[in-house]
Amino acid sequence: MKIKAAAMTAALLAMMAGEAFAHFGMVIPSENIVTPAKKNVKVDLSFIHPFELKGMDLAKPKQFFMVSGGEKTDLLPEIKESKVLDHQAWTADVAIKKPGVYGFVMEPTPYWEPAEDIYIIHYTKTLIAAFGADQGWDEPLGIATEIVPLTRPFGNYAGNSFTGKVLLNGKPVPGAEVEVELYNKDGKFEAPSDYHVTQVVKADANGVFTFACPHPGWWGFAALNEADYKLKGPDGKEEKGVELGAVLWTYLDSYKTK
Numbered sequence: 001m002k003i004k005a006a007a008m009t010a011a012l013l014a015m016m017a018g019e020a021f022a023h024f025g026m027v028i029p030s031e032n033i034v035t036p037a038k039k040n041v042k043v044d045l046s047f048i049h050p051f052e053l054k055g056m057d058l059a060k061p062k063q064f065f066m067v068s069g070g071e072k073t074d075l076l077p078e079i080k081e082s083k084v085l086d087h088q089a090w091t092a093d094v095a096i097k098k099p100g101v102y103g104f105v106m107e108p109t110p111y112w113e114p115a116e117d118i119y120i121i122h123y124t125k126t127l128i129a130a131f132g133a134d135q136g137w138d139e140p141l142g143i144a145t146e147i148v149p150l151t152r153p154f155g156n157y158a159g160n161s162f163t164g165k166v167l168l169n170g171k172p173v174p175g176a177e178v179e180v181e182l183y184n185k186d187g188k189f190e191a192p193s194d195y196h197v198t199q200v201v202k203a204d205a206n207g208v209f210t211f212a213c214p215h216p217g218w219w220g221f222a223a224l225n226e227a228d229y230k231l232k233g234p235d236g237k238e239e240k241g242v243e244l245g246a247v248l249w250t251y252l253d254s255y256k257t258k
């Protein structure tokens with residue numbers, strides 16, 4: 001009881017200090033539709049508050065790979081250290097050689113969040129399409145927790161709704177809570193209130209949610225669940241809870257004018 005109260009006080013203090021808790025794992029490719037004109041995709045990995053543009057350090061991820069047509073390519077050896085919002089981040093240049101839908105997946109090392117007294121692991125993914133192929137985007141990539149798109153996750157317009165299914169250990173999560181943020185990349189936008197920074201939608205009994213994205217750009221969906229295991233805290237003694245995030249990033253375009 002006492003521990004819980006302390007954790008709540010810490011959370012409250014963090015909120016009063018203007019620290020909202022909307023950190024998102026980020027896997028952001030330079031293109032989400034690959035054409036022969038540009039076959040190389042730069043994929044940036046980071047851990048930030050995407051709307052408020054607050055950076056955190058991302059330690060070297062535990063896994064980073066690409067899946068296409070059931071074929072998995074380890075990209076961890078390809079990543080180089082970089083900076084996002086003045087914090088440690090990672091980047092990889094990936095050559096896309098044949099038509100297909102490519103899923104990029106990052107599993108970070110557990111991130112200790114003192115304000116919440118928990119570890120955070122955001123399994124983060126994005127899907128891109130290359131050279132006209134559009135099959136396979138609706139398949140789970142077999143990670144611990146993930147959002148499987150039910151809306152094709154590329155070639156969409158701002159204003160479209162996006163539907164996805166939340167899976168934890170391969171099973172749908174009824175009533176999963178999904179946090180939604182726009183990556184406010186150029187810092188153009190300000191939220192009218194703290195509530196607007198992170199929007200929230202709940203999944204139905206089958207783990208399915210729908211959200212309409214009102215603006216062009218990268219939209220992130222994060223379904224957060226408590227892991228059924230604990231990890232030793234930074235003191236090496238007390239066991240701490242683990243928040244598992246299934247994070248999906250998808251890009252919505254604006255119409256082009258002639």
Ligand SMILES: [Cu+2]
Pocket residue numbers: 021022023048049056
């Ligand atoms: Cu944070």
